[in-house]
Amino acid sequence: MTSLLIKSEQMSLPIDLSSLTPMSKMSDRQFYDFCQTNPDLRIERSANGEIIIMPPAFADTGNRNGRIFGQLFVWAEADATGEAFDSSSGFTLPNGATRSPDAAWILSDRWNALSLEQQASFAPIAPDFVVELRSSSDTVVSLKEKMEEYMANGVRLGLLIDRKNGQVHVYRPNRLPEILDNPESVSCEPEMPMFTLKMAKIW
DSSP states (O other), rough: OOEEEESOOOOOOOOOOOOOTTSSOHHHHHHHHHHHHHHTTTEEEEOOOOOEEEEEOOOOHHHHHHHHHHHHHHHHHHHSSSSOOOOOOOOTTTTTTOOOEEEEEHHHHHHTOOHHHHTSSSSSSSOSSSEEEOOOTTOOHHHHHHHHHHHHHSEEEEEEEEETEEEEEEOTTSSSOOOEEEEEEOOOTTTTTTTTEOTTTOO
């Protein structure tokens, strides 16, 4: 059975449920249609089929997301070995979950191996790099669970940025997260040569 989890401090969210099939798990096509009929919402799906509704980011969070993606995009254009993606991009992980990290990067040879149809949907691929920025509606526990899921599904490097506590949790597969307290910058080497995320305007 499809279940909905709404993450928001503003509970008056208009949601079009017309594409849902009662008493059944949503198919990939139904999930795609559901997202299409609710374009103003950021929607994820867990591996067990739970639909997670997230409203548009508050302006302050959106500003910080933009600063993160801006740095990533500038580096990716200069590096030219991969593609950068913003928070509106959804990816279907090997475990079946559909996730939308706040920023992501994928090596070009992996991205180009997908068909144009796959690229135009929730691409069936785990990014090489992801960033999650904690918002006011996020708990650290839920974000840590999401980061562990990314690592288990093939992501090579992940950053969980917790502005509230002034910490960056650096994730790599098969390793305990490294916790940085109030760093001025975070190096993403060796996975992303010469990329350092400057934190001054993200805090």
